[in-house]
Amino acid sequence: MKLLALFKKEAKDILSNKIYLLVVFVQLLIILGAYGLAITSSVVTDPELLDEWGGSATIKVGLPQNLQGSPLEESLKNQDLTLMYFPDVETGLKEVGREVVALVYISNEEGDIGLQIDNTNVFYPVARDKINTALDYYQLEEILSSRRLSTEEINIIQNPLDINEIKINKESASPLALDSSYFVEIMYGFIVPFILLLPFFLASNIVTDSVVGEKERKTFEVLLMTPLSGPMVIAGKILPILLFSLIQSGAWIMLLYFLQVPVYNPLLLMVLLFFVGLGFIGMGVLISMLVDSTKEANSAVTLLLFFATFVLFLPLFMNIPALSGILNTIPTVIIVRMSSGPYLNPLWILEFLPSVFVSLAIFALSIFYFKQEGAIRL
Amino acid sequence: MSSWTITKWELKNTLHNRKFILIFFLQLVVLLMMVLFFSSFMEGIESEEGISLTPSLNQFASLDIYDPQNILINQLNPEILEINSNKIDIALNRLEGGDVTGVLILPSSDDFNLEEIKPVPVNLYIDYEDPKRSVIKDEVSTAQNKASSLISERWINDLTPQQEVSQPQIQEETQGEALPLQLINKVMTAVLLFLPLFLFGNLIVDSIVGEKERKTGEILIAMPLSRSNIILGKSMAVIITMALQVALWMVLMILAGYSIENPGLVYLIVVTTALPIVGLTSIIAAFSKNYKEAGIGITFAYVAIIGFLIVPALAYISQQGRYVSASTMTLAIKVFSGEPLSPGDIIVPFTSLLLISLISYYISIWLFKRDDIVFGPRPGILRLLFEFATLNKVVNYFKK
Structure with missing residues (x-):
């Protein structure tokens, strides 16, 4: 009952704190911003999506006027590129990076093709992809046109692999905002773990505010004198914070579902997030025991979050096969695997264990220091 | 007594605080980690297909x-x-x-x-x-x-013997540095350089709001020292601390192999950017009743300042410097990349820097001079804005 009373008091404190509620709102803005950015960058880097969204026409490619009406011009036109014509190659080259993203020209008497392309353009990947496809077709056509081959044979040589796509489980297809590999990779490979962990970054701040606040208000000693054991006091303080963070993560999972980025295996993810949260909050309690003021606690928490960001998010961008055994146990890597598909490999649950041990160790350490601090103060 | 006396007091207090020194050096350790991870990240994103900012996703x-x-x-x-x-x-x-x-x-x-x-x-x-x-x-x-x-x-x-095939060759030439590489190399370097300016907001808050919370503001104000000197002295102490951290930060980055051309000039640009940032932080600190309030204010102000610095820098990278930018971060990028500068590139950011600094220090001094702000009861923001715009004098004139 006493624990419940402390739990209620802490929960009320959190919910009546305008700053925390404001930070929750800020998280919402961050999520929507990250989602918008993922959509935009997916469209900008995917030739098919750019065609679909009518963006290809904005990619301007230059040609010397003498190539007007040539098969090369035809190949480029087939890629939905906007062509601009220049009186000569020199004039066109000067405009690369200004008026046009690239210039295609015949560079010598043998008919070789010169391609000058602006690497710095936002549309560079799509422009390069489309121009190269056009040039490949042109090259093949140049070779094949001199042979006496039928159009059908030319088509087969140009497209030798006939891929027939068979859709399985089409009726229960995963609803995706964009059917683009870049979108899926960036959303599930980085943004989903980032969004799910955001509330726990806030949690370490709340816990230091709560414990150090007691110290600053000189109510910490009163709290220690209540008929509650050290672990019970910590439990009463941290459980509402942990619950507040888990509810936020749950809400973000639902929001992602509405944004058509379904997060799979949510219950198991919540179990993992519970332990990750315990680690974050345990670190918050440890910091609170080691500092004397909110100012010091804020600086220490900032540093903690810096370290946590590196440890949790850098492995997502690293490819070191020798370390894959360790990297696979990093919570963010597990989140990527579990959230990105409807099926679950039971072995992944075993990979939870290091996170569980680390979190429990941090939490045990925080209880130890809490008892010591309590002994000093009383 | 001058503002320099306050600066010396504040610096002495800060540098004698062991926990501050510990955090100061931990920040350097964080930078070192960032540099190390950054290098491996750079290796990771370069693939045969070019530069990609997607996660590594091993066997995704x-x-x-x-x-x-x-x-x-x-x-x-x-x-x-x-x-x-x-x-x-x-x-x-x-x-x-x-x-x-x-x-x-x-x-x-x-x-x-x-x-x-x-x-x-x-x-x-x-x-x-x-x-x-x-x-x-x-x-x-x-x-x-x-x-x-x-x-x-x-x-x-198989159709034709190899020697008879005459296939047009493609000679591809790219110009300029790839956009993702520029974003990482230039913008990330700039972000690392400017980062120390955002790590010491707590110092300003502690030295101004702390006086209110500890109830030592009255003693400070009773001293033979103008209130403007108090604000300027406290701000100067934070700027010196920032300058020290930026210097150490830059030395570490150069030792780690970052290519920073004109380091002296870059240092000057970063440190002068500290002036308006500290000025704006002082406004929030002077107005706030307690640490918490100052904390929220600073969070929002810093998001806005970072946006003001970084958005023109990103626009500059994607537009390839067609426009003059008011952001000193853009200027720093141009300087450490060794790019040619036009007079506008220097005049525009420094003018905006000077204007924002003058306005922010004027407002923070104006706030700190008001007893109702320092000792309470604090008037509302709208009323303050009304008075700041001297509209109250106009209203009083008509009342008379």
Whole structure:
């Protein structure tokens, strides 16, 4: 009952704190911003999506006027590129990076093709992809046109692999905002773990505010004198914070579902997030025991979050096969695997264990220091 | 007594605080870590296909393949795909059981002769319940392009003896540094350089709001020292601390191999940027009643300031410097990249820097001079804005 009373008091404190509620709102803005950015960058880097969204026409490619009406011009036109014509190659080259993203020209008497392309353009990947496809077709056509081959044979040589796509489980297809590999990779490979962990970054701040606040208000000693054991006091303080963070993560999972980025295996993810949260909050309690003021606690928490960001998010961008055994146990890597598909490999649950041990160790350490601090103060 | 006395007091207090010194050096350790991870990150994003900012996603999606003639299997990317070579029935069972997202089936040599010019029939089974289906489709499509080139080349060589084939060659030349590389190299370097300016907001808050919370503000104000000197002295102490951290930060970055041209000038630009940042922080600190209030204010102000610095820098990178920018971060990027500067490149950011500094210090001094702000009861923001714009004098004049 006493624990419940402390739990209620802490929960009320959190919910009546305008700053925390404001930070929750800020998280919402961050999520929507990250989602918008993922959509935009997916469209900008995917030739098919750019065609679909009518963006290809904005990619301007230059040609010397003498190539007007040539098969090369035809190949480029087939890629939905906007062509601009220049009186000569020199004039066109000067405009690369200004008026046009690239210039295609015949560079010598043998008919070789010169391609000058602006690497710095936002549309560079799509422009390069489309121009190269056009040039490949042109090259093949140049070779094949001199042979006496039928159009059908030319088509087969140009497209030798006939891929027939068979859709399985089409009726229960995963609803995706964009059917683009870049979108899926960036959303599930980085943004989903980032969004799910955001509330726990806030949690370490709340816990230091709560414990150090007691110290600053000189109510910490009163709290220690209540008929509650050290672990019970910590439990009463941290459980509402942990619950507040888990509810936020749950809400973000639902929001992602509405944004058509379904997060799979949510219950198991919540179990993992519970332990990750315990680690974050345990670190918050440890910091609170080691500092004397909110100012010091804020600086220490900032540093903690810096370290946590590196440890949790850098492995997502690293490819070191020798370390894959360790990297696979990093919570963010597990989140990527579990959230990105409807099926679950039971072995992944075993990979939870290091996170569980680390979190429990941090939490045990925080209880130890809490008892010591309590002994000093009383 | 002058503002310098306050600066000395504040510096002495700060530098004698062991916890501050510890945090100061921990920040340097964080930078070192950032530099180390940043280098490995740079290695990770450069691939054969160019520069990509996507996560590494080791074996993100799984694909079973039956390819007895090795037509496609060697063209698939094993870094993104977990590729398993299996018999057709096993592969399809695994797809049904959800063990894999896709299955690719190619004909055996008994069913299809690659020497004949006929389309190679390939079946790609994709589980649409799995969002990674797009990754499978994209990777298979990339592998298809590579394999198609090889097959086409082989058929063409079979059609015509090699020496007779005259294929136009493509000579590709790129100009400029790739956008993702620029974003990382230039913007990230700039962000690291400017980062220390945002790590000491607590110092200003502590030295101004702390006086209110500790109830030592009255003693400070009773001293033979103007209130403007108090604000300027306290701000100067924080700027000196920032300058020290920026210097150490830059030395570390240069030692770690960052290419920073004109380091003296870059240092000057970063440190002068500290002036308006500290000025704006002082406004929030002077107005706030307590640490918490100051904390929220600073969070929002810093988001706005970072936006003001970084958005023009990003625009500059993507537009290739066609426009003059008011952000000193853009100027710093131009200077440490060794790019030519026009007079506008220097005049515009420094003018905005000077204007914002003058306005922010004027406002923070104006606030700190008001007893109702320092000792309470504090008036509302609207009333303050009204009074700041001296509208109250106009209203009073008409009342008379």
